[in-house]
Amino acid sequence: MTTDENISMNTAAEPVNGAKLPARTDSRAVEHVGPVLDGELIDDTLPQPRRRTVRRRFVRWWLHSPRVPLWLKSRPQAVQAAKDAAVAVLRSPWRYCGAVVRGVVVGVRWWRLWVRVADYRMAAEESEKLADKFTEIRELTLFRWKVTGAVFAVVALVVAVVDLVYGSDPLWIAGAATSVALAILGRRRDGSPGRKPALAGPRTLTWTMDPQVLVDAFRDAKLIGKDETLRLVERATRVGDGWAVMVDLPATRKAADVVKHRDALASALAVDEVQLIAERVRGNGGHAGRVSMWVADADPYSKPPVRTPLLGVSRWDAWRPVPFGRDARDRRIDLPLVWTSLLVGAIPRQGKTFAARLAAAGLILDAWVRLYVADFKAGKDWDAAGHVAHRFMSGDEPEHVLALVDWLVELVGEVQGRFRRMRDLDDVICPESKVTPDMSRDSALDMPITAVFIDEVQVPLEDRTPVVVQGKKVPAGEYVGELLTWLAKKGPAAGIVLVLATQRPDSKTIPSGLRAVLGSRFALRVMDWRDSNIVLGEQMNTRGFDSSRLLPSHKGVGILRPDGDTAAGADVLATTVRTYYMPNEDWQTICQQGRALREAAGTLTGHAAGQDTRPVLDRVAVAHAIGSRGTPPTVPAERIELPEPLAAVVDYLGDELDEGGREFVPTAELVEALAVEPTAFGRQMNDHGCRPERFRVPGEDGRTKQVRGYATADIRAAVDAVAACSVDPGGGEDDP
Numbered sequence: 246m247t248t249d250e251n252i253s254m255n256t257a258a259e260p261v262n263g264a265k266l267p268a269r270t271d272s273r274a275v276e277h278v279g280p281v282l283d284g285e286l287i288d289d290t291l292p293q294p295r296r297r298t299v300r301r302r303f304v305r306w307w308l309h310s311p312r313v314p315l316w317l318k319s320r321p322q323a324v325q326a327a328k329d330a331a332v333a334v335l336r337s338p339w340r341y342c343g344a345v346v347r348g349v350v351v352g353v354r355w356w357r358l359w360v361r362v363a364d365y366r367m368a369a370e371e372s373e374k375l376a377d378k379f380t381e382i383r384e385l386t387l388f389r390w391k392v393t394g395a396v397f398a399v400v401a402l403v404v405a406v407v408d409l410v411y412g413s414d415p416l417w418i419a420g421a422a423t424s425v426a427l428a429i430l431g432r433r434r435d436g437s438p439g440r441k442p443a444l445a446g447p448r449t450l451t452w453t454m455d456p457q458v459l460v461d462a463f464r465d466a467k468l469i470g471k472d473e474t475l476r477l478v479e480r481a482t483r484v485g486d487g488w489a490v491m492v493d494l495p496a497t498r499k500a501a502d503v504v505k506h507r508d509a510l511a512s513a514l515a516v517d518e519v520q521l522i523a524e525r526v527r528g529n530g531g532h533a534g535r536v537s538m539w540v541a542d543a544d545p546y547s548k549p550p551v552r553t554p555l556l557g558v559s560r561w562d563a564w565r566p567v568p569f570g571r572d573a574r575d576r577r578i579d580l581p582l583v584w585t586s587l588l589v590g591a592i593p594r595q596g597k598t599f600a601a602r603l604a605a606a607g608l609i610l611d612a613w614v615r616l617y618v619a620d621f622k623a624g625k626d627w628d629a630a631g632h633v634a635h636r637f638m639s640g641d642e643p644e645h646v647l648a649l650v651d652w653l654v655e656l657v658g659e660v661q662g663r664f665r666r667m668r669d670l671d672d673v674i675c676p677e678s679k680v681t682p683d684m685s686r687d688s689a690l691d692m693p694i695t696a697v698f699i700d701e702v703q704v705p706l707e708d709r710t711p712v713v714v715q716g717k718k719v720p721a722g723e724y725v726g727e728l729l730t731w732l733a734k735k736g737p738a739a740g741i742v743l744v745l746a747t748q749r750p751d752s753k754t755i756p757s758g759l760r761a762v763l764g765s766r767f768a769l770r771v772m773d774w775r776d777s778n779i780v781l782g783e784q785m786n787t788r789g790f791d792s793s794r795l796l797p798s799h800k801g802v803g804i805l806r807p808d809g810d811t812a813a814g815a816d817v818l819a820t821t822v823r824t825y826y827m828p829n830e831d832w833q834t835i836c837q838q839g840r841a842l843r844e845a846a847g848t849l850t851g852h853a854a855g856q857d858t859r860p861v862l863d864r865v866a867v868a869h870a871i872g873s874r875g876t877p878p879t880v881p882a883e884r885i886e887l888p889e890p891l892a893a894v895v896d897y898l899g900d901e902l903d904e905g906g907r908e909f910v911p912t913a914e915l916v917e918a919l920a921v922e923p924t925a926f927g928r929q930m931n932d933h934g935c936r937p938e939r940f941r942v943p944g945e946d947g948r949t950k951q952v953r954g955y956a957t958a959d960i961r962a963a964v965d966a967v968a969a970c971s972v973d974p975g976g977g978e979d980d981p
């Protein structure tokens with residue numbers, strides 16, 4: 246580390262996050278810093294070069310050589326191979342007997358054809374000369390019968406003689422040799438017609454023993470061609486309550502197609518499609534044609550639901566993915582929430598609220614998380630959250646929608662404030678323009694993770710109550726959509742987590758702009774594939790993920806498309822998950838625990854602390870942030886009465902006042918149009934904060950000239966300021 250003499254390390258810097266951080270300050274005093282050492286940072290977590298010994302080279306070759314069988318490389322594969330061998334040995338007597346019987350049948354069939362001179366007879370028939378050749382064929386048949394009788398007689402004689410002379414031992418040996426010959430004759434051969442037995446019992450188990458059945462299933466499902474075959478990468482092994490196998494498809498066949506046509510494969514394997522999990526193996530160990538399959542013994546979701554593990558924990562770190570549910574293979578699926586947002590969609594009574602509450606539970610158990618909960622279902626489901634939430638409301642009236650608009654405006658202002666403050670923080674505390682775990686827990690910085698839960702978000706999004714936004718009436722729902730889109734886009738980096746649940750995941754209700762910026766999606770059962778795509782994303786049904794195919798009885802089961810890694814793997818696009826079961830009493834316990842944690846940490850604020858403050862609305866800042874609309878006075882338009890001459894100016898300008906319309910309007914034009922006295926008009930406009938400015942405009946002769954006038958942005962701000970003053974004092978309360 247080198248140092249500049251004019252700069253010293255101020256060891257008495259203010260403590261940040263409990264630790265003293267060195268801060269650089271200018272100082273004229275020269276401070277001795279001891280010897281100056283020069284060094285280099287080495288990251289010893291990276292793979293370091295190792296000496297290549299003969300043993301290492303051999304081990305490397307052994308592990309990578311395609312000539313060494315897989316069961317000699319991996320312990321689980323060896324165990325499975327031993328099990329398969331034991332099963333094969335136990336089954337061998339039956340298989341042998343079966344082969345001998347088939348050999349006898351094949352032999353007898355062959356003999357019948359020979360004795361009836363079938364080939365000659367057929368040829369004669371085909372050339373329509375059977376009548377001519379009849380005598381000849383008959384003689385030959387008689388002769389062959391005689392040969393057969395003679396052979397039998399000779400064999401019987403030989404058996405009798407051998408028995409008399411040498412005893413029964415040679416006969417046993419001959420019998421054994423004959424049975425081997427018959428078993429070879431009757432062995433199962435690919436493509437031998439009439440020799441492939443119909444499979445009895447569940448095919449699920451058969452393919453684990455006989456890979457040929459798996460190949461046939463792939464062929465039947467038209468995932469590979471008639472002449473193509475599969476390569477087993479890993480033989481079938483027992484994993485959880487099912488069987489797992491990894492296969493390589495023939496060249497040019499795609500694993501994505503197998504995932505897409507899982508239903509056909511499930512049918513070919515005679516299992517329900519919920520029992521079959523097919524995933525493309527990605528990354529280093531995989532390629533575009535490698536598929537990992539897992540087939541459950543029974544419907545994995547018919548088991549009783551599992552309670553959330555959060556019940557047993559005393560606290561949770563919101564930065565850790567929250568336990569969300571379990572997949573069919575019973576792997577735990579955790580959902581990362583910070584730095585992303587979540588959309589939950591389903592038809593009624595499928596477990597949306599339960600899923601959203603699971604996400605909330607993890608955040609509630611972190612005392613540093615600030616919660617905004619808006620329950621437009623207006624039921625009891627979210628009531629317990631009122632004990633921990635900074636802002637809470639439950640209801641589905643227009644006044645609740647207007648209150649939500651105020652919350653969102655407050656949050657947009659909050660996000661902007663956080664970005665401004667982050668810009669001023671040094672690189673040690675804030676390395677990027679993103680909230681870090683330490684920052685979120687530093688009360689001096691006041692940037693806690695802020696989670697916004699909106700249940701039945703379609704209610705505010707469809708609300709038609711007109712609100713005046715920058716002098717123009719817009720439906721409240723449209724404005725909520727814009728604010729949510731902005732928050733979902735910019736909020737995550739500033740520590741805002743949006744969780745939206747909707748009963749109507751259709752394209753009209755959830756604006757496409759909003760959907761596009763919601764990082765994580767969870768689709769429980771919906772009516773058709775279009776709705777499923779709206780929640781999960783475009784074309785997801787063609788990639789094999791369609792939540793309309795989930796069964797109605799599978800409550801809490803949905804397709805999760807996470808924004809980040811899950812236990813199913815970082816490269817897995819989506820997984821079917823059954824959420825943990827968290828009934829109301831567990832939810833209440835968690836909320837009480839969250840309250841106790843907040844009381845202990847001194848972070849209980851707002852509604853939960855009995856201080857329902859009005860949202861802080863920085864309308865001008867929001868106007869700049871949202872861009873398209875400007876400042877949002879969240880009161881119904883008809884309730885606003887603009888004073889003169891502002892009302893006349895707004896009327897006169899109409900749509901031209903909108904952003905994207907005129908930039909300024911000359912004073913002379915207004916005076917003439919409104920027929921007002923110029924000095925009084927100027928004074929009244931000044932009272933509303935509109936001061937005339939000089940603007941350069943091109944004149945009729947082509948030259949630029951200066952004109953006095955008003956900026957339309959100033960007029961818009963004046964309108965919004967009046968609207969803000971006319972907000973009904975009860976209209977913005979948190980819990981109306």
Ligand SMILES: Nc1ncnc2c1ncn2[C@@H]1O[C@H](COP(=O)(O)OP(=O)(O)OP(=O)(O)O)[C@@H](O)[C@H]1O
Pocket residue numbers: 550591592593594595596597598599600622748800801802823824825826827
């Ligand atoms: N993981 C789960 N395991 C088992 N049952 C569940 C699970 N999640 C939800 N359920 C059941 O599904 C029912 C409906 O859940 P929930 O109230 O969350 O549905 P919803 O989709 O929010 O319904 P609505 O649209 O009517 O508000 C619950 O009463 C619960 O019994």
